Amino acid sequence: MGTIVEGKGLSKSFGGLTAVKKIDFYLEEGEIVGLIGPNGAGKTTLFNLVSGIFHPDEGKLFLNGRDITELRPFEICRLGIGRTFQIVRPFLKMSCLENVMVGIIGRNDRNRGRAEIGREAEDLLKFVGLDGFEGTIAGNLTLIQKKRLEMARALATEPRAILLDEVLAGLNPSEILQALALIETIRSKLKMTIFWIEHVMGAIMKASDRIIVLDQGEKIKEGKPEEIVSDPRVIGAYLGETDA
Amino acid sequence: MNVKKFWIPVVFIILAIFPPFFLSQYWLHVMIISLFYVMMASSWNLIAGFTGQVSFAHAAFSGIGAYVSGMLAVYLGLSPWLGILVGMGVAALLGLGLGYLCIRMGGIYLSLTTLGFSEILRIIITNEDRWTRGTMGLQVPGFFTEYSKASYYYLFLIIAILLLIVIYWIIHSEMGLTFRAVLNDELAASSSGINTIQVRILAFTISSAMAGLAGGLYGHYLMLITPDIPSLGQMFLVLAMAVIGGMGSFVGPILGSFLLEILSEYIRIYGEYHVLIFGLVALSVARFAPEGVIGILGKKWESVWAR
Amino acid sequence: ADIIKIGVVGPRTGPAAATGKAFEEGIAIALDHLNAKGGVLGKQVEVVFEDTGGVPEKAASAFEKLATRDKVPIVVGESHSSSALAEIEVANRYKVPFIICEAWHDDITKKNYKWVFRAGPVNSGVVDFYIAPFVKDNGFKKVAIVRENSDWGVGIAERTETNMKNFGIPFTTLKVERESKDFYTELTKIKAENPDIILAYIYGTGLHFFVSQANEVGLSPKCLILDGAGPPSLWDTFWKNVGKAGELELFMSSMHEKVHLTPTSRKFWDDYKKKYGKDPTDYKTRSIYNVVLIAADAIHRAKSTENEAIVAALEKTNLEVTTGIVKFGLKQGSYEYHQWMPPMLVVQWQDQKQVVVYPKDAATGSLKK
């Protein structure tokens, strides 16, 4: 196992507000890493940095040892980092199938027919549980379905590492269980590294190998799930007193 | 490709060979102009209908093609056959440049910038009358030494068919899908590995080049190039044809071009009312049948031979 | 058929649509006149009026339609030099006789096309025989030439410059945008030069803006303004738009209520008044009237609608129209070939009345400065 993604001293400010402060992190191949923290801690911003939507004010970002700090989103995607959005953004006026096909095209490995791409997209839709929705216009899906669609689209780009921003939000406990199984399959079958943000503690504790906790842009804790839940700083900032 | 899909265009093309044998000079002229508009409306549709970028510079690009080719012919004696290719190249380059400027902004900004561009072009052309002969128009040689409507008809026909094939291929390729993705959500497309900038510029460049080519042909056919070619009035016609025919469909603009050009021959007798009638037709179609005549004829028909 | 169709080209839409209106009126009167007399060759005369929109390319196409679709034996009209220049090429290609009435560019007849005639003013003629002598004879010391960026503006301004150079009268030239509305900057520049006459080669509303703003910035009436085209100073809206600033403005015209050069002119005036209940204002009404008569006369004398015959007849024209007796020049090599220029007048607004101030022999009053 080797490190695939690594960030060193990443910082990002918006006006006077520093959303991400000097964060170091790494993702090992095949790992599931959770990212938690209070609202506004800078989690999504960190994802935006990694996927190239923002460029860090300071710090460097590496993918397999290659410096990707200044690359644009599509380049990073083609190098192997896929993502979903917390506030979903499927291609609203296109069908589900087309949404996923775009992801496949985004891989940029040419010489394949539209028909074959279509077939592959169908498989991916089935994989995330959207079979039967191929022709549905994405705008007509429910929020959760849109999230799954985004996941299929991200998977379609065949990333080495995939960034999932709150894909479980809005699922009920039993649905969460199914989703966790899906995530596990992504790791084991598709051999992808998973970096995910989640506020559903039960799930993230259960499925993550390692958890990073942010607060006010800074990394306040990193470690195994058990270590995290008992850390007083994490409890104070994020979990709140009673529960644990 | 299934058989049905294949033979319908072929029949059309074969039918298109015959008009010079029975049409009068006058109607042949109308057909030639219609073919010009087919090229313009279809290539405009490529960006407006398929990537949703309503450009107002399309007529301007055809003007660039026309003027470049025309001026090369007049001042350097270059053959129009080469000239139109150079004109197309220059239009493509400027399209690339303008596309590059516009990619940062979507929608309305693009529309207004292209509007500005076409105004700048118009002003330059009218003011630099020493070279362009201003509003007086630049007299240029034609393609053929012997003036013959039939030859022009076939020339326009062949090139129009070539352009249509390219357009058809683009919208039915992966590129077409990426165009739409970029249009839907640029950030999401980018994060899915689509080089959004490239896609947008590419679309813009291709369509500008096509307009440049069409403009060059048109100029050498009329043997007179005036600032009216790159004017907003011309732009209106092109837009009206695409809208009336059906934007975002392959056949729509083709149909629209013939419909409108032929219609205009009939309503010409109403003189001053004729632009108004045009406008009203376009307006009611845009308002009540946003998918155009094609939409009215029904998707079914289109699916037979275009999709 | 029992009908002879005469083709007409002119702008019915676009910025110069006003000319189209003037043309329609003139045509109506001419047709009434001709058909009342039994038409031509025993047939009624009709007109097919194709719109050019004031755009050369549309003009060429309009002409082409007249030639190929309507197959008219002769075409008359046009008021834009740019359109006319495009049309003469088509006329030449299809060998259709064409009589132009109000496009002033030299090249139109200078090209010496067999099929092209002009019974109307030509830039060089207007400048050489009227504008330049007017400036010289009235002792103006410094001239400002303001020209719009159109074919007509460019041509007439260049000719004027040549003339001024010959006379040794100092001048400056300022180019303006045809669609400008605000001339303060231009006027301030002119004011700095301190001219005593401005030759304004601006057609259309622009002229109204120019005249009224010249007054606002204190340039006129100290310095006089001559409208080199004419019609804009006669439009109904002129006085409304310029207000008092119109006083003492000068303009070119070929028509004046008191100056009737021929009996036909009087008849035209009466017919017009009868039909429209007002005095004619735009002299283009009369110009088109003239060319329709000339065309009918040529067909009549040619006894056929065949193109060669018509041209032959045209070359022998000797017809009285409202502005004089038409005779086309036949010497090749200059703009005078197939050209007949009507006499022109320089008119000044004095107390909102038109006073002919030049040439002296037609004058109804004297120039006020």
Add this chain to the structure above:
Amino acid sequence: MLEVKGINVFRGEAQILWNMSISVEQGEIVTVLGANGSGKTTLVESILGVHHPKMGKITFLGEEITFRSSFLIARMGVSCVPEGRRIFKDMTVYENLEMGAYPMKARSFLKETVGWVYSLFPVLRERGGQIAGTLSGGEQQMLAIGRALMSKPILLLLDELSLGLSPKITKEIYGTIKKLHQEKVTILLIEQNATLALRHCYRGYILETGRITLQGTSQELLGNEHIRKAYLGL
């Protein structure tokens, strides 16, 4: 107070709600549970006048509102935290809150209510001038809740209340819900975290593919075997 009687609701061609009836009494907290796509949001939106049922009837405070426009319903004192937050992205945080107090009745208390919302979510005070679209997901959720409170509603519809909120904030929000309840605000709550929802309400409905399949007090529901399996993941 709110009475939904046998409504059939369509979205486009598809029927989403089938003969659905629920009722909410003054001062109650009622929850609706259901799997994804079962029609919870559609139900809420139908009450709000976004969709109009093909059949059936909705009454609020004794008045029929089945075909009333949303804004009129909102002016009757119904406010909501919609699914997906739907804050006004290009307006500032403060302006978003102001918009919450749009109905005439609420405008006069504007200053007070803003103060109250700010005390509930201090982050929003800090960010008062920030363009709302740049807030983090959770901050936007807080803003959406704050905005809904601004009109001092008598009926509050909460769709996915705790979505994207940190556990700590979630707890605080439920604290607030309790307070609102004490102030006699009626609440219809939709929440994926069924345990949490049931713990805070009196009664609940279970929605499955557009039909009510079960209803009862929270105790009853918590005790139901099927529910424990399907919704609580126990």
Add this chain to the structure above:
Amino acid sequence: MSEFLMYLTNGIVMGVIHAISAIGVSLIVGIMKVVNFAHGELYIFAGYFSYHLSISLGVPPLLAMPLSVFFIFLVGIGMERTLIRPTYGDEMYSLIITFVLSIVLQNAALLIFGPYPNKPPNLISGATNIFGLYHYGNQRLLSFFISIGILVFIFYLIKKTWFGKSIRAVSQDRGMASLVGVDHYRVNMLSFGLGAALAGTAGVVIAPIFPVTPTGSSAISLTAFVVVVLGGMGSLKGCVVGGLILGMMENLGAAYISTMYRQIFGFIILILVLVFRPWGLFGQKTQ
């Protein structure tokens, strides 16, 4: 020197005039994401209305002006209800509809009012000698001050009133706005009507200086677009600044560079701004 001051004065006056003719476009773009191509035509119609009311019907000019604006307001409302309403949320669709509409209205104006330019009577005549350096038309000065008054009023309306806030909310999420109690039909209608009325206001205020002609409408729309993009879409402050920049550039450019290229300067700065600050001088950068 006096010449330079003259150019400057005229630049400022024309700048404010540009701003007032653009503010209607800016408002509608900002609020409804609709570029109203028919803006110039509404302006022209207002100019003709006020001309015909005062000249043909003898209504006093000071009454004719607001009356015409009110007519245009009604026309705007009519437009919104019949043509614009179905286009909400689809910028391109509305762009096409209003573009075609502008051609229709322009030709209609040509038929109704004829091709000749017309102007309502001046409210004030003559010129003022400014500092003894140069003369400046009184009507221009008057229109300048009226325009400033209107701009201030619009600022107040949009930024400070509930009506202003509600139209902004509707512009961002129609459905949500109605969920907080905003009658979005009415707001949309009124704000489009307001934008139209502003076009009309510009028309009646400016027509005494620059008579209206049907064919002049596209130039008016174009100038308005340049101003709006310069300042940043939907930014009212930007609209004023954009107008001033354009006014200055046109006058100084015409004075010191070329009178022929007067109109091009605006477009050139426009392109420059778009290269370096695509969201305009005062617009917000959004993703």
